[in-house]
Amino acid sequence: MNKDIKSLYIHIPFCENICNYCDFPKLQYFTIFVQKYLKKLEEELASYNIKDLKTIYIGGGTPTSLSDEEFKNLLDIVSKYSNDVEEYTVEANPESLSISKLQLMKKYGVNRLSIGVESTNDQILQSINRHHSFLDVIKCIENAKQIGFDNINVDLIIGLPNVTPKMLEKDIFNILSLGIQHISCYSLTVHEHTIFGMKNVKEPGGDIARELYDLVNEKLTAKGFVHYEISNWCKPDYQSKHNLTYWKNEQYYGCGLGASGYIGDLRYTNTKSINSYIDGNIVDYKEFVSLKDNEEYYILLNLRTMYGIDLSEFSRIYNKDIYKEHKEYIDECISKGILEIKNDHLICTYEGMMTLDQVIINLF
Ligand code: SF4
Numbered sequence: 374m375n376k377d378i379k380s381l382y383i384h385i386p387f388c389e390n391i392c393n394y395c396d397f398p399k400l401q402y403f404t405i406f407v408q409k410y411l412k413k414l415e416e417e418l419a420s421y422n423i424k425d426l427k428t429i430y431i432g433g434g435t436p437t438s439l440s441d442e443e444f445k446n447l448l449d450i451v452s453k454y455s456n457d458v459e460e461y462t463v464e465a466n467p468e469s470l471s472i473s474k475l476q477l478m479k480k481y482g483v484n485r486l487s488i489g490v491e492s493t494n495d496q497i498l499q500s501i502n503r504h505h506s507f508l509d510v511i512k513c514i515e516n517a518k519q520i521g522f523d524n525i526n527v528d529l530i531i532g533l534p535n536v537t538p539k540m541l542e543k544d545i546f547n548i549l550s551l552g553i554q555h556i557s558c559y560s561l562t563v564h565e566h567t568i569f570g571m572k573n574v575k576e577p578g579g580d581i582a583r584e585l586y587d588l589v590n591e592k593l594t595a596k597g598f599v600h601y602e603i604s605n606w607c608k609p610d611y612q613s614k615h616n617l618t619y620w621k622n623e624q625y626y627g628c629g630l631g632a633s634g635y636i637g638d639l640r641y642t643n644t645k646s647i648n649s650y651i652d653g654n655i656v657d658y659k660e661f662v663s664l665k666d667n668e669e670y671y672i673l674l675n676l677r678t679m680y681g682i683d684l685s686e687f688s689r690i691y692n693k694d695i696y697k698e699h700k701e702y703i704d705e706c707i708s709k710g711i712l713e714i715k716n717d718h719l720i721c722t723y724e725g726m727m728t729l730d731q732v733i734i735n736l737f
Contacts, residue, residue, distance in 0.1 A: 378636065379427040380618040381454060383414070384629030385447065386434040386647070389469060392491075393501045393568035394530070394561060398631025398645045402438045409651045410630075411443065415450045417628045417655055421636075428460045428615035432487070434630075437469040444474055448481040455482050460614040462487055462526075467505040470513040475520045485613075486517055487526040487557075493547035494540060497533055502568070507547060514551050524611060526555035531585045532577035533561055541585055545592040554611040558589050559604050583727065590723065601679045603726045620678050622671045638662045664691070673733050681720030695719065695736070702735050 387402040387410075388395075400406070429451060439447060455461055462485040463478055470488065478486075492498050493507040510527075517525060527548055531541065548556060563569045563576050577585065590600055598606040602620060605613065618625050627634030631645040644650050644657040662670070668691045675682045688694050696703055696719065703719070706712035711725040711732060725732055 378423075378624045378626060379425070380615055380623070380625035381423060381426050381429045382615075382625060382627045382629075382632055382634070383418075383429070383431045383451065384433060384627070384632040384643075385431060385436040385439065386410075386630040387438045388433065388435045389438045389466070390502055390504050391568075392503060393572075394533075394563065394574075396562070396564040396567055397434065399434045400647055402435075404440065404443070406647060406651075407439060407443050410647070411446055411450060413651055413653065413655075414447075414629055416653075418450065418454065421626050421628075423454050423626060426454055426458050428462075428618060429455055429458050430462045430464075430615040432462075432464045434464075435466045435469065435489075436463050437465040437471075437474050441471075441473050441477070445477055448477060448483075452481055458482070460485055460524075462613070462615055464489065465513075467509040467513045470517070472516050472520070475513075475517055475522070479520050479522070484522070485524040485526070486522055487528065487555075488513070490527040490548065491530045492533060492536065493544045494536070497536060497540070500535070501530075501533060511551065514553065518552075524555070525551075525553040526557060526613070527551065527553055529556060529558045529589075531558050531560045531589060532582055534574055538585060538588055541588060542592065545589060549592070549596055555605070555607040555613065556593060556598065557605050558586075560586070586727070599679070600723065603677050603729065617678070620674045621680075622667070622674045635662075638667075669737055672736055676719075676721050676729060676732065677726070679720065681715075681718045684714075684717050684719060699736055706732065 384398065386399045387407060388399050389402055391399065391401065431451065436447065437444065461483045463483050464487045466489050490510050491501065491503060495506045498505065514525060529544060529548060560582055561576050563574050593606045594600060597608060599609055600606050601612050624635045626636065627643065629643065630647060630650050631643055633640065633642045638661060640660045640662055641656050642658040643655050671687065672682060682695065684696060703712055706725065707714065710722055711728060713720050713722055721729060721732065
């Protein structure tokens with residue numbers, strides 16, 4: 374069963390500082406935890422029959438918050454699985470993406486970086502408890518390029534408090550000046566237990582969120598970036614192969630604190646408690662995925678991308694014709710410019726991506 378699994382996600386939960394909006398499984402960096410964590414992670418990885426991977430993604434948290442020695446230890450552990458992978462990504466924060474860590478990554482075959490930039494305005498960065506400046510971003514990307522990295526993503530948050538459309542436009546301008554290949558833009562979501570949640574910070578409302586989103590899309594596509602997933606743009610041929618695994622509803626291993634995986638007909642999520650994880654109580658939640666659930670995941674995930682639903686593949690897997698089954702609704706969406714059918718694929722237009730929740734409810 375595991376022979377079809379080509380992707381591995383590894384979560385490193387440690388961070389130098391905790392950002393005001395953050396809802397990821399994370400904790401303050403303490404070296405004493407890191408040693409124990411890496412040992413348990415190595416055991417967890419060994420418990421799966423992992424081989425012949427195509428993509429590895431080490432995310433967090435902040436993998437680069439580890440000391441050089443700990444970081445090397447992590448890359449050593451992962452090296453058992455990284456032979457011949459096509460895409461090997463590591464997430465980093467600008468303040469800890471040092472030359473020594475870049476060199477280590479290069480040596481161990483990492484070929485894609487994903488850098489948490491979030492804003493290019495230093496005051497805004499301070500207000501969300503980020504501990505880097507835009508100058509740090511410029512410097513670390515220059516260093517990365519010099520060391521030979523040519524596949525770099527930056528993350529940007531849309532809708533942070535006090536960021537006007539003009540400021541967002543400046544963010545995009547600044548980010549484009551970095552000469553990178555991939556940009557992920559996520560709308561601010563305020564979760565109750567975060568600093569933002571406690572301070573009652575508001576997410577941007579529907580119309581404003583849409584205005585900001587349109588602005589990002591307009592500026593990036595004008596510069597040759599392809600909008601290939603709701604929140605992701607890339608230069609041609611620089612799609613994230615790893616993230617496409619998720620969006621194509623393919624299986625993947627997930628290891629580390631709070632990581633999720635999808636193996637066979639099981640989706641699982643690991644514990645978010647560092648003590649439970651270190652004690653070996655790793656998987657916290659398992660969900661059996663029936664064929665019907667699988668079909669819903671397939672629709673929901675594939676429609677997020679510009680590739681949409683492969684109609685022949687869909688009928689082969691689920692033994693049904695989605696177009697015939699929802700003909701009236703799909704035809705109505707096509708006439709409204711929300712959906713389109715191209716080369717045997719049912720695809721959301723930009724407008725469709727913006728109203729995806731509605732489309733999915735109707736297709737379920
Ligand atoms: S660096 Fe990333 S994971 Fe860590 S607190 Fe900030 S947003 Fe969360």
